[in-house]
Amino acid sequence: MSVKVTDLSPQFLKQYRDASRMATDAAANLLQANVTKRFRQGYYTSQAFRSTAQIMQHITRDEPVYRGNGWVSQVGIPEGIAATPKSKKAKPPKKPTTVGKIALAWELGHHNHFTGKWERVAIFKPVGFDSLKAMIDTYNRVLNRYMERGRAVR
Secondary structure, three states: OOOOOOOOHHHHHHHHHHHHHHHHHHHHHHHHHHHHHHHOOOOOOOOOEOHHHHHHHOOEEOOOEEEOOEEEOOEEOOOOOEOOEOOOOOOOOOOOOEHHHHHHHHHHOEEOOOOOOEEOOOOHHHHHHHHHHHHHHHHHHHHHHHHHHOOOOO
16 A cells, blocks of 8 residues: 655645736726726816826726736836827927826826916825725635635646
8 A cells, every 4th residue: 555645836836826816916906996986086187188087098907917026917007198188279288298297297296387386186096005905805805716716736
């Protein structure tokens, strides 16, 4: 009689990595939805650009990428999307700007040329903090569900 001892850790680790990728994507999806939802309440007061509508349209999340410490998925606005003037009669700006730069200026704060005041409306960071518990719950739920399905690793 003999007993066979098998190490199934490679299969388990692959399954865990796949589950973690799916859980990271689900948490990033929740953050993207919450940021977009917050933008629907209104945001920027800029007179020259349709900032809020353009930013809301371009909020994206990247597919999770595995880095040395685990999966990473970014939620934000892609680089290089040109901002369009509010009306066709408006003269184009001297320096073309992008939707991402407008959002960054509002997030960090700027001197608004139209109002003459220092203005700041942070959305991404506060929504991220407000969404943190729900994102953790989503991550754990998806991870557990995926891991439970494949209990018998073979």
